[in-house]
Each structure stands twice: as structure tokens, then as C-alpha cells.
Amino acid sequence: xxxxxxxxxxxxxxxxxxxxxxxxxxxxxxxxxxxxxxxxxxxxxxxxxxxxxxxxxxxxxxxxxxxxxxxxxxxxxxxxxxxxxxxxxxxxxxxxxxxxxxxxxxxxxxxxxxxxxxxxxxxxxxxxxxxxxxxxxxxxxxxxxxxxxxxxxxxxxxxxxxxxxxxxxxxxxxxxxxxxxxxxxxxxxxxxxxxxxxxxxxxxxxxxxxxxxxxxxxxxxxxxxxxxxxxxxxxxxxxxxxxxxxxxxxxxxxxxxxxxxxxxxxxxxxxxxxxxxxxxxxxxxxxxxxxxxxxxxxxxxxxxxxxxxxxxxxxxxxxxxxxx
Amino acid sequence: xxxxxxxxxxxxxxxxxxxxxxxxxxxxxxxxxxxxxxxxxxxxxxxxxxxxxxxxxxxxxxxxxxxxxxxxxxxxxxxxxxxxxxxxxxxxxxxxxxxxxxxxxxxxxxxxxxxxxxxxxxxxxxxxxxxxxxxxxxxxxxxxxxxxxxxxxxxxxxxxxxxxxxxxxxxxxxxxxxxxxxxxxxxxxxxxxxxxxxxxxxxxxxxxxxxxxxxxxxxxxxxxxxxxxxxxxxxxxxxxxxxxxxxxxxxxxxxxxxxxxxxxxxxxxxxxxxxxxxxxxxxxxxxxxxxxxxxxxxxxxxxxxxxxxxxxxxxxxxxxxxxx
Numbered sequence: 143x144x145x146x147x148x149x150x151x152x153x154x155x156x157x158x159x160x161x162x163x164x165x166x167x168x169x170x171x172x173x174x175x176x177x178x179x180x181x182x183x184x185x186x187x188x189x190x191x192x193x194x195x196x197x198x199x200x201x202x203x204x205x206x207x208x209x210x211x212x213x214x215x216x217x218x219x220x221x222x223x224x225x226x227x228x229x230x231x232x233x234x235x236x237x238x239x240x241x242x243x244x245x246x247x248x249x250x251x252x253x254x255x256x257x258x259x260x261x262x263x264x265x266x267x268x269x270x271x272x273x274x275x276x277x278x279x280x281x282x283x284x285x286x287x288x289x290x291x292x293x294x295x296x297x298x299x300x301x302x303x304x305x306x307x308x309x310x311x312x313x314x315x316x317x318x319x320x321x322x323x324x325x326x327x328x329x330x331x332x333x334x335x336x337x338x339x340x341x342x343x344x345x346x347x348x349x350x351x352x353x354x355x356x357x358x359x360x361x362x363x364x365x366x367x368x369x370x371x372x373x374x375x376x377x378x379x380x381x382x383x384x385x386x387x388x389x390x391x392x393x394x395x396x397x398x399x400x401x402x403x404x405x406x407x408x409x410x411x412x413x414x415x416x417x418x419x420x421x422x423x424x425x426x427x428x429x430x431x432x433x434x435x436x437x438x439x440x441x442x443x444x445x446x447x448x449x450x451x452x453x454x455x456x457x458x459x460x461x462x463x464x465x466x
Numbered sequence: 467x468x469x470x471x472x473x474x475x476x477x478x479x480x481x482x483x484x485x486x487x488x489x490x491x492x493x494x495x496x497x498x499x500x501x502x503x504x505x506x507x508x509x510x511x512x513x514x515x516x517x518x519x520x521x522x523x524x525x526x527x528x529x530x531x532x533x534x535x536x537x538x539x540x541x542x543x544x545x546x547x548x549x550x551x552x553x554x555x556x557x558x559x560x561x562x563x564x565x566x567x568x569x570x571x572x573x574x575x576x577x578x579x580x581x582x583x584x585x586x587x588x589x590x591x592x593x594x595x596x597x598x599x600x601x602x603x604x605x606x607x608x609x610x611x612x613x614x615x616x617x618x619x620x621x622x623x624x625x626x627x628x629x630x631x632x633x634x635x636x637x638x639x640x641x642x643x644x645x646x647x648x649x650x651x652x653x654x655x656x657x658x659x660x661x662x663x664x665x666x667x668x669x670x671x672x673x674x675x676x677x678x679x680x681x682x683x684x685x686x687x688x689x690x691x692x693x694x695x696x697x698x699x700x701x702x703x704x705x706x707x708x709x710x711x712x713x714x715x716x717x718x719x720x721x722x723x724x725x726x727x728x729x730x731x732x733x734x735x736x737x738x739x740x741x742x743x744x745x746x747x748x749x750x751x752x753x754x755x756x757x758x759x760x761x762x763x764x765x766x767x768x769x770x771x772x773x774x775x776x777x778x779x780x781x782x783x784x785x786x787x788x789x790x
Contacts, residue, residue, distance in 0.1 A: 186724075193724050194694075194723075194724040194725065194726075357719065357720065361719060362715070370518075376719070376722050376723045377723065378723060379719070379720050379723065382720065388717040388718060388720075389717065389719075390714070390715065390717060391686070391714065391715025391716040391717045391718070391719055392715040392716075392719065393712040393713065393714060393715045394712060394715070395681065395685060395700070395703070395713075395715055395716065396681065396703050396706065396712075397731075398700050398729060398730075398731035399518075399700045399701065399702060399703065399731035399732070399733070400510075400517055400518040400731070400733070401518065401731065402518075402730075402731050402732055402733055402736065403730070403731050404728065404729070404730045404731075405722060405728070405729040405730075406722075406726075406727070406728045406729075407721075407722035407723035407724070407725065407726050407727050407728075408723070408726055409723070409724070409726055412726065
């Protein structure tokens with residue numbers, strides 16, 4: 143990253159740089175990355191300000207989730223040829239300490255699934271729906287950004303557990319995907335009209351759980367439709383990530399009092415201990431086809447900035463990935 | 467109530483009417499009310515719209531908390547002369563079913579205390595601070611409306627449990643009361659400058675618990691200063707009760723995600739089972755002077771509308787009461 147984006151990132155904020163790959167020292171691995179992740183939260187790290195995670199440094203390589211193959215190992219417990227998940231994405235070759243990687247079993251799922259449904263986005267969906275929003279029998283669930291990596295798992299997980307599920311997405315094609323392929327009970331295109339009106343049509347009796355990835359108008363609509371004792375898991379606010387100014391806040395916060403609502407924000411990195419439980423529920427559903435996992439794949443490191451820009455525009459369906 | 471208030475209530479929205487006091491039937495009590503409560507939540511009931519509680523009917527007598535003496539009893543378990551707490555305020559004489567009253571012991575505290583520190587406002591403070599905001603060791607607490615019936619108990623309860631406590635109030639005299647008499651560590655006059663700036667000065671390292679009675683600018687400031695894993699108990703929003711239009715929402719809702727905040731609204735009537743625990747903690751502190759309880763007393767039923775209007779203007783310190 144050679145310039146901090148102002149508003150929407152542009153290609154010239156990024157440069158492709160070549161560097162000599164060093165020799166691994168004791169305990170280190172040289173990894174040939176095969177897939178890298180682009181995620182909405184990365185946009186926040188491109189700003190200079192303090193957030194919940196350290197900002198990216200200007201003039202340095204970005205990082206983020208990646209999987210790859212170990213081509214040189216100076217660590218006895220991670221052999222050459224192993225497939226590993228680690229945090230040094232945005233590069234083709236990564237030098238990483240063996241202690242910082244997770245060896246993954248490609249027999250469980252394709253390696254890139256560990257960047258998505260069986261990785262950070264899948265665990266985010268699981269933790270947010272079950273631990274943060276405290277899903278309980280009979281709850282009607284609304285998830286914003288339902289065609290995205292997190293939202294698509296939230297909705298399907300709730301469907302697998304027998305709930306009525308409503309989603310919002312950013313195009314007619316995504317709405318069809320969410321209903322026809324992911325099995326949501328209802329979905330609407332949030333670009334087609336006021337979110338609160340469309341949500342009320344889809345959930346005339348209200349909702350009990352709101353999983354928010356979008357923020358802004360979605361947050362206000364979710365608060366409006368939550369029934370008594372309703373719970374919102376606030377996961378993200380992609381609608382505002384490119385905005386230099388803060389988005390207007392929901393003007394219906396008094397409903398939080400009157401309807402006894404709970405709005406709770408969370409960051410998945412606080413909940414790593416739930417990964418095993420998430421994978422234990424999601425992997426079998428993925429393998430027997432009850433859980434649909436969609437990817438939007440971009441080819442080559444040189445396309446990574448474009449993938450990030452497109453992600454923030456909502457061009458992807460499902461998980462946005464760069465194949466290296 | 468002969469007209470629904472638009473904006474701030476005015477005297478002509480109310481009329482004093484005389485009626486014949488009927489004879490009590492079986493199971494009924496005739497009560498001479500001695501004190502009636504005016505509470506901020508009553509303003510919401512004066513509007514026609516649906517809220518969490520049924521609106522007052524136009525042309526009918528209002529109701530609300532009151533205490534009085536039983537002057538006629540047709541119920542064996544509530545003798546004549548008993549002091550009772552009930553929900554038929556806004557009148558001098560009340561006919562109430564014995565099943566709907568609570569006999570109170572005037573030896574514990576003056577009867578009007580059961581409309582305040584040992585009644586609904588006290589239980590609200592207790593439940594909001596301990597159950598909703600989940601106060602825990604070391605938390606720094608901020609309470610808005612700190613000189614009011616609820617806020618004054620919140621802050622003192624937190625002080626009794628060893629916390630650093632900051633309050634906001636609506637005049638220099640109230641700020642002095644909150645610090646000098648109630649023992650808060652710091653307080654500021656929210657009419658003297660931006661709440662967020664004054665709160666940051668009082669809590670440069672942030673807060674962990676926010677008990678909000680005021681809403682609007684206070685809510686935004688509380689969200690801004692809450693530290694990681696902070697919790698807000700949203701109890702009321704008196705700043706907006708007279709506003710016909712919704713207040714602008716907090717524009718910093720993304721902090722709820724990044725700082726893993728929990729904002730939770732509540733209504734004390736859901737938590738009646740906690741009354742005994744609240745009174746068990748508050749009554750001894752009241753009786754030995756560790757808990758200061760202030761009242762603003764207005765004389766006579768004909769002043770009840772003025773008391774309500776003044777309450778919403780913040781003219782009271784502590785509990786606003788009408789002596790009948």
C-alpha cells in the first residue's frame with residue numbers, strides 16, 4: 143500500500159513490488175501461497191486511525207489470511223509439502239514462523255475453504271448467530287449482506303436449525319442466489335427501495351435476531367423490526383467503510399429501550415476457542431451439500447487490489463478470493 | 467388528560483375533575499392517596515402511538531404509582547388504616563382491588579420512599595446497573611441524569627460497591643449536589659458544553675458501564691467513551707420525550723462493533739422478581755445515611771400537571787413527588 147485510500151480505494155493506492163525471497167531460519171517456513179483472502183475489515187486497516195486492529199503501514203506489504211504449501215521447512219513439526227493456513231497474505235511467497243501457521247487437512251475440504259466457510263468468515267457467522275445473538279427456538283432471523291461470505295453462512299446455519307430466515311443483498315441476481323440456492327425464506331435487493339419497507343414486507347410480524355454486516359440504513363431497519371427481547375449481533379458496517387465521514391446514526395434508538403433490545407458488537411478474533419465447534423457443525427453440512435458455499439475467484443496477485451475494490455462495491459457473491 | 471400534548475405538555479392538556487367516590491365492593495379498598503408519583507415514562511403514555519405500555523385514554527383519569535391509607539376495606543387481608551402502594555395515582559381517592567396493592571411498612575421508611583428509592587426508580591437503578599449492565603469489579607461508571615430519581619441511586623449504588631462514578635446533570639446546582647451530597651467522583655453540567663468533551667475530561671481513560679436516562683447526545687457520548695467490552699444499560703431518553711420528531715441517532719455505532727460493546731434496553735416491570743434484593747441492599751444504606759435520597763415535593767393534586775411539566779424540564783432534584 144503506497145497511499146492511504148480516501149473514500150473508495152483506487153489502483154494507484156497499491157503497487158506490485160518484487161523482493162528477494164530469503165532463506166528460512168530455524169523454526170521458519172517458506173510457503174508458496176496458493177490462495178489469499180480479501181475481507182471487508184481490511185479496509186479499516188488501510189486508514190491511519192486507531193481501530194480495533196493495528197493499521198497497515200504505508201509503503202509496506204499488506205497482510206491477511208492465506209493458504210499455501212510449505213516448500214522449505216526449518217521446523218520439525220511442519221513438513222515440506224504441508225498445506226498451511228496463516229496470516230501473511232497479499233504476497234506469493236511468505237516466510238512465516240511455524241508457530242504461526244495451522245496445518246490443514248485438504249481431505250476435509252479444498253484448502254481455500256479454510257479462508258471462508260471453515261475459516262474466519264464461517265466462525266464469525268457461527269459465533270455471531272449462536273453466542274452473540276443467542277439464537278433460540280422459534281426466532282425469525284434477518285441477515286444483511288446475505289450473499290456475502292459471512293451472511294450466506296449465517297442464513298444457512300439458521301435454516302439448518304429450523305428458523306425462518308430473511309436476507310438482504312445488493313442485486314437481483316444475488317437475491318435469486320440467496321433464495322434459490324441458499325434456501326432463505328425471503329430476500330430483497332436493498333438497492334431497490336427503503337430497507338425498512340422491504341424488511342417489513344418480508345417480516346410483517348417482525349424479527350427476533352438481526353445479524354448486521356452492512357450498518358447504516360440496515361441497522362436502523364433492523365432496530366425498527368426487532369420484536370420484544372430481540373437481539374442484534376453487530377458484525378460489520380460495509381456500507382460505511384469507504385466513507386470518510388461517519389454515517390448518520392439510527393434515529394430509532396428508543397426502540398432499544400421500549401422493546402428491551404440487545405445490540406452487541408463482536409470481533410471474531412476474541413472467539414478463537416469456538417473454531418472447533420463451528421467447523422464440527424459446518425464441515426459435515428458442507429460435505430453432504432446441505433450447506434452451499436460460493437466463491438468469487440480473481441486470478442493473480444496483480445488483481446488483488448481490484449478484488450478488494452470490487453468487494454467493497456459488492457461485486458462478489460460469496461467469498462472473494464484471489465488465486466495466486 | 468383532555469388533550470394529547472404536542473411537544474411539551476401544557477396545563478390546558480389537563481383538567482381537574484370531581485367525581486363521586488363509590489362504595490367499595492367485595493375485595494375492594496377505598497384508599498386516601500397521600501403521595502403520587504410523576505415519572506418521565508408517563509410522557510410516552512400521553513401519546514396515542516403504540517409503545518411498550520398502553521397509552522393513556524383521552525378524557526380519562528391518568529394513573530401511576532401512589533401510596534395512601536386504606537379508609538374502607540372490603541378485603542379481609544388488608545385492614546383499614548394500612549398504608550398501601552398501588553397504581554392508581556393522579557387522584558386523591560382511589561378504589562382499588564386488594565389484590566392490586568402492596569401493603570408497606572412505614573417503619574422501614576417514609577411511605578413516599580416506596581415510590582422512589584425503595585420503589586420503581588430504585589429497582590430500576592439496581593436492575594439496570596447489576597443485571598443489565600453487569601457491573602463488575604473495577605468498572606468505571608457513567609450515569610446520565612445523575613441528579614434524578616434513578617440516576618442518583620445508580621451512582622450511589624456503584625459508589626457503595628467501590629467504583630469510580632461520573633455523572634451528568636442539568637444545572638450547576640445539581641452538579642454540586644451530585645458531587646458534594648451524593649459522593650460521585652466527578653460530574654458535569656450537560657448544558658455547559660458538548661457532552662462528549664465533558665465526559666472525556668472526566669474520564670480520560672474511558673468508561674466501562676454507561677447507564678443512560680437521557681439519550682440523544684448523551685447516548686452518542688457514552689458510546690464514544692465506552693472501552694472494550696463496555697456495557698450500556700439503556701433506561702430512558704428524557705431528552706426526546708417532548709420531541710414530536712425522532713432525535714438524530716448516534717453516528718458512532720461502528721464503535722459498538724470495534725470495541726465489542728453491548729447496548730441493552732430494559733423496562734423495570736420485567737424484573738419485579740428483583741425488588742426484594744434491591745430493597746434488601748438499598749433500605750439499610752438509606753437508614754444509616756450511606757445512601758442519600760432527595761425529593762422535590764409539590765403540594766396538591768391541582769399542581770400535578772405542573773409537576774409533570776417541570777419534571778420533563780429537569781426542574782427537580784431527586785424524586786419528583788406530589789403530596790396530596
